[in-house]
Amino acid sequence: MGTLDTSVVCLPLFTHQRKKENVSFGRHSIPPSVADVHLGKEMFEIFKLFFTDEIISHLTEQTNLYAHRDKNNKDFCVDENDMMKFLGLLLISGYHSVPSENDYWSSSEDLEIPIFANTMCRERFKSIKRFFHVADNNNLENSKVAKILPLLHMLRNNCQKHGIFHEFLSIDESMIPYRGHHSAKQFIRNKPVRFGYKMWMMCSADGYPYNFSIYCGKDKSKKELLGYQVVMDMLQPVVNKDEHVVFFDNFFTSHALMIDLTSNGFRACGTIRDNRTGKCPLLSKKELEKKERGSYDYRSDDSVLCSRWNDNSIVTVASNYYGVSPMQKVNRWVKNEGRKAINQPHMIKMYNKGMGGVDVCDQMLSTYRPRLRSKKWWWNIWSHLLNLSIVASFRFYQHVNPGSQISHKDFRREIARTLARIETPRKREGGPTSSVPKAIRYDNVNHFLQEFSKGRCYVCKKNTRLKCIKCEKTLHKACSINFHKK
Template sequence: MEPTLNSDEAVAAVLQSSESEKDSTSNEEGEEYLPGNEELCSSSEEEKEEETKMELDSQWRSKNGEILWCPTHEETLRFFPASILTPGPTHYATARISSPVSAFDLLFAEDLMQLIRHFTNLQGKRSVKQWKDVGEEELRAYMGLLILAGLYRSQHEATESLWDGVTGRVIFPATMSRKRFQQINMALRFDDRLSRPGCRRENKMGPIKDLWSKWSSRLPTFFNPGREICVDEQLVPFRGRCSFKQYMRLKPAKYGLKIWALCDVQTSYAWRLQIYTGKSESAKREVSQGMQVVLDLTDGLKGHTVTMDNFFTSFPLAEELRKRKMALVGTLRINKPELPPQLLNIQHREVMSSVFAFSRNAALVSYVPKKSRNVLLLSTKHREPQVENSGKKKPQIILDYNKCKGAVDHLDQVSTIIHQLFAKLFTVTRC
């Protein structure tokens, strides 16, 4: 028989039972909400995956996987133009120029004129009956007539018409007779034809190599280019016989001699020129030709911004120019490996929209001027996503590119007056 409890003992027993149930319930609830080790690991992995995804969204990898681009410019370093420039004629030039004649003499110095006279007289004695040696003044007069013929756009005009009493120009017969002009034309040479066996195999420019190198090397000594310079190709119209004559369908003249030119944007002064003689038969295929041309033309310069088209522009060139204290602004071909895929997909892009990508020292922009058209530019000068507020909403990179790119094209227009002189110079390379 169970013992009976008085009232106090019964109350104590009930309270003890209630506390025991409360502790048991508390333990069960604690076990239900405390995460185990597996749950903690799973949560940590999800956070890492989320962080990795955010990092990938903030960094775009180039097609070759070597360059990381960011859609924002926060980590891009500021651009500081190097060195103080003093553009314009050099002290050497200003000290020697007092008239148009002295300017001509500076470009065609005595050693050049002596070289032309020597080999022209040598050839004249061999090939022209009753040859009379060309003197200094007569050679200058002959070259002046060639420049005037270019000024009058008479490269396709017969020589007889220039001396004609009705259709001609008075200055031509007043300077020299047509017969004498044609004699000099026939005898004009820049080297000894008999003493250059096999020169074409070694150098296609053999007949004019010495003259060209002496003349073109003088150009940088007369003028200091400004902050903005431009590299591009120029076509000197020419349809005569020449082994390195080029066909360029986009140029007005179509046929001629291709010259790489570095020009000052402000004045279109040709600071350095390089003739393209075509592919070498003996040498291996030239790699990164555009890059090498720019590095050759800009050798000795620093503190400038070089504008160029997509034949030359590349990220390795931009890095090399930056090491030389120069900036680059240029269009890019769509197949360049340094481009991130995010700039190439324009399927759902709006017209006149721009997408930027930045590295530490460079900026890329993709601009859609019209549907299905993607314009790509690279710049180491611009470091912010600046876009004009009105009009076609072009990025500042494109505005600066358009402002500077026309320097060589303007040189084409200006230099038409001396194309007649260059055409004669290249004509003799066939001999």
């Protein structure tokens, strides 16, 4: 790590080493706001900035192409309005759960969700889902996930077209649940989602996604550590480097990465593993554990500063921007002393403040994940990207309207209902109705026939104008006797 600063351990103030402890680039500017450009726009207008008409046209075109050319079904046809209604129903399934897909169109009072039947008939929805496609099978990229890449690229570009307007950025991994068979599927032990596709993400501290890509395995052409490659790839869209600070965990951090980020003008901070500190001579973990809680040690080579702090466990953080001062005070439980204010280095406080944006995004994605499933291996990625567009537009709406009190759920409901009602609601055209519970049908209590609009008798299927007010079935007088008798 070069010639290291041998500063005194655990001093709350610095003397002649103070300047060496501070590895700041200098002045740090704040990103400009993009709120003024989109001020006053409604929620659906904000959503269309991310999931644009271009994306909907692309999905419609590829779905028709797949049905006509690849499946030789010339009768199938879908337009943009049908596609928008299809998307709306997918989003509704994320916050309105029933046991099976068919139950969304059930007419039973305990399962009925009227907006599904009023938006699209069940067979129409299933046919769109059967032929739904994202990419042209005759023009795929050289990738394990080529069938989903066109949508991923368009959505990623839309997330970046407003610039990067947050100060704190975090880079981490995210998981898309999937338990089928695919060469890009990953297994990560001790994670909330253990099986699925791994996605690298760069998000703001509040969960707005700026950059993301799906991990398809090791790239043998690159010799750097995987964490190093991911950080450099995720930071490519960042133009005004002096407006941002980047945070990542110990999977990514290394002394070599910090040096290269410094040379490229990026401010960064992250937890670091012991074997990646560039042989920085910090106090060992065993030595620091023997000291009182809140003790710390640090060393600097004028480019990177490493600090080790004794908290619940020993924490090591490296940064090319933050230092250990100004020292913070945090409350912790200390054995035999109760709650007590202990020292906390400034760089650790900032790491806790800036890191975690990807986890915030993951939490919002998992709360209302679309539940309608398919056997296609890429379906989970597709529904994840649709879900991600809602999260991005919600966070952008909050940035444009900082005084808004709307919740994530209500924002999502507004978008889903708007998509589902893009056309006049359809009327249900007959079909079987839900059965009457036997305990009600045969109880011989209050089964009166009342005049009603003409319909088919539930028993003999002939026209009648009578209906049982309790069972809600159209019946003739004679048929009613047989219907209510065991």
